[in-house]
Amino acid sequence: MHKVIKILGTGCSKCQAMTVVVNEVISENKLDASLEKVEDLMEIMKFDVMTTPALVINDVVSVKGRVPSKNEVLALLND
Amino acid sequence: MFDWIQHIADWFVYELLGLRVGQHLAEALNFFIYDTTKILLLLFVVVFFMGIVNSYFPIDKVKNYLSRNKLYGLEYLIASLFGVVTPFCSCSSVPLFIGFVRGGIPLGVTFAFLITSPLVNEVAIGLFVGLFGLKTTIIYVISGVLLGSVSGVILQKLKLEVYLTPWVKEVLANAQRDQEVFQAENQTFKKRIPIIWAEVVKILKGVLPYVLVGIAIGGLMHGYIPEGFFEKYMDKDNLFAVPIATILAVPMYSNASGILPVVQVLVAKGIPLGTAIAFMMAVVGLSLPEAMLLKKVMSLKLIAIFFGVVTLCIILSGYLFNSLL
Known part of the structure; x- marks a missing residue:
């Protein structure tokens, strides 16, 4: 099933780290997913997160405020 | 308690490298090895402990609690205390x-949280214990928490809502108190440990370069600047020392890990502790980059008032420290 992934963050180093991790997981496992970076503050606030970066999978906020490990991201995407 | 680290440092510098006791280079290196080992150990302990606390009190739970409960003035202190445990x-x-604004939490309470959070956190506490000892650390933590609370109360009294940017005012108008009790992830302690552990490793890796550079600079100053060097310029009776040190530090930014080792050497060489801590608080708590970020939600006037009130409170606590210690 196609997954829509969004990474919310205003561009700090942690947000970039999260993007790298998620990108690697997608390409290494050849997952059917699209990745979008949401950097606009108003858009970010619509998800009601208070700590960035946040990982949103199919409109569900799955991780916030920290950079997850590859295994964690893979588990979330395979759910 | 840390004698064994001193033994290791002594052995390494005087036995293994064969440097002479009293040599500048030897003293500086000895100080560097002793300090880094001790500080990294303490940092590890404090960061891990705070990681556990934070795992049980995530920020959403804090916000929900503040938003849901009537606390009769205690909310400033509580917000400030939560600022300590939130990385x-x-x-x-x-x-x-x-x-916070969206949850209907008063502006002053939000400020209390925002002021204390960078000032007193796991990294600052770990470093403080390592560099200044437990007693000074406790005084620092208490004054940091009080500083956040008092500044929050003052800022609330000033009725600053009109100086928010338009879109934030809109958020404020639609603010709603959270009704439902926050459902924390119900994980066992065992399941939390790997996540906490990963965070600890990340935090330590992140601050390591700052700590090493900070201590290296500290070590150099320690070995080369004579005792009491700064006393001539900044002694306790100089009334202007605290405000000048604070105001100089406001635009500067460094996190606690970079600035504290340097502050410790300044203190060892004769700068009064209160003056040094006021300097440090202003560097860590207020900065130009932060002001730029806040511009998205506050007008320049509000930022100026916010910085002004906090600066004043930092100066006052600097004087207080100098008279207490």
Whole structure:
């Protein structure tokens, strides 16, 4: 099933780290997913997160405020 | 308690490298090895402990609690205390601010949280214990928490809502108190440990370069600047020392890990502790980069008032420290 992934963050180093991790997981496992970076503050606030970066999978906020490990991201995407 | 680290440092410098006791280079190196080992150990312990606390009190739970309960003035102190256990990342300060406003939490209470969070956190506490000992650390933590609370109360009294940017005012108008009790992830302690552990490793890796550079600079100053060097310029009776040190530090930014080792050497060489801590608080707590971030939610006037009140409170606590210690 196609997954829509969004990474919310205003561009700090942690947000970039999260993007790298998620990108690697997608390409290494050849997952059917699209990745979008949401950097606009108003858009970010619509998800009601208070700590960035946040990982949103199919409109569900799955991780916030920290950079997850590859295994964690893979588990979330395979759910 | 840390004698064994001193033995290791002594052995390494005087036995293994065969440097002479009293040599500048030897003293500086000895200090460097002793300090880094001790500080990294303490940092590890404090960061891990705070990681556990934070795992049980995540920021959403804190916000929900503050939003849901009537606390009769205690909310400033509680927000400030929560600021201590919540790890602070300056890039999260704006979403945090909006989240609090949206939950109907008064502006002053939000400020109390935002002031204490960078000032007193796991990294600052770990370093403080290592460099200044437990007693000074406790005084620092208490004054940091009080500083956040008092500044929050003052800022609330000033009725600053009109100086928010238009879109934040809109958020404020639609603010709603959270009704439901926050459902924390119900994980066992065992399941939490790997996540906490990964965070600890990340935090330590992140601060390591700062600590090493800070201590290296500290070590050099320690070995080469004579005792009491600064006393001539900044002694306790100089009334202007605290405000000058504070105001100089406001635009500067460094996190606690970079600035504290240097502050310790300044103190060892004769700068009064209160003056040094006021300097440090202003460097860590207020900065130009932070002001730039806050511009998204506050007018320049509000930022100026916010910085002004906090600066004043830092100066006052600097005087207080100098008279107490």
